[in-house]
Amino acid sequence: MKNDHFELARCLVAEIEVFGELATAKFPIRTSWLNGMEHHGIPFEPTYWATRKNSRKRMRLGRTTKKLVELRHLQRLTLHRKGRTSHVVPTADFLAETITQLDVEASRNDFFAGLFKTRWGRDMIEPIREQLKPNSHGQV
Template identity: 55%
Template sequence: MKRNHFELASQLVAEIEVFGDLEIATFGIPTSWLTGMRRHGIPFTPTQWADPHDARKKMRLIRASQQLFDLGHLHRLTRSRNDRTSHILPAHEFLIETVQKLGAEVHRPSFYNGLRKTDWGRGMIADIQSRLNEKRIDTANTNERNR
C-alpha cells in the first residue's frame, strides 16, 4: 500500500472507530454526520483529515482517494445534483489490509462496533474478524517456528 493510500486508509479506520465509541442515544437530534455515517458510508471530509492550513496534504488525500476508487478499494457516493463525493465505502479487503498494517493502533472493539452501527458495514464484520484472526494465528505460528 502506498504511503498516501495508507494515510487516507488510516483516517477512514479512525472515523469508524470514533463512530463505534459514540453513544448515539446521547445525541437528541441526529446530525448529518451521524446519519450519513450510519446509512451512506464514511463522510468524505479531506479538509478535516488534513491540517486546514495545508492545502497540499488535502490534495494528496483527494488524489489518493481517486486512485483508490480506480483500484476498486473504495466506492464513492455522490450528491444528487453534482459529481462531488459525499461519502466513501471502503471494500472489506481494504479495511482488512489497513487494520493489519495499523496493528495495535486500532482499538478493534471500537472498530467492530463502528461497523456494527452502520447499514453498509454490518455485513462485513464476520469476514473481517475471521480474516484478521487467521492472520494473527499465522503470524504467531511463524514467530513460534522462528524461535
C-alpha cells in the same frame, strides 16, 4: 499498501472507530455526520483530515481517493454535492489490510462496534475478521 493509500485508510478507520465509541442514542439531534455514517458510508472530509492549512495534504488525499476508487478498494458516493464525493465505502479487504497494518494503533473493539452500527458495513464484519491475524497483543 502505498504510503498515500495507508494515510487515507488510517483516516477512514479512525472515523469508524469514533463512530463505534459514540453512544449515538444520547444525541437528541441527528447530525449529517451521524446520519451519513449510519446510512451511506464514511463522510468524505479531506479538509478535516488534512487540517485547513495543509492544502497539499488535502489535495493528495483527494487524488488518493480517486486512485483507490479506480483500484476498487473504495466506492464513491455523491449525495447532493453535484458530482463531488460525499461519502466513501471501503471494501472489506482494504479495511482488513489497514487494521492489520495499524496493529495495536487501532481499537478493534471500537472499529467493529462502528461497523456494526452502520447499514453499509455490518455485512463486512465477518469477512474482515476472517482475514485478520492477531495483533501484537494477541487480539483478533
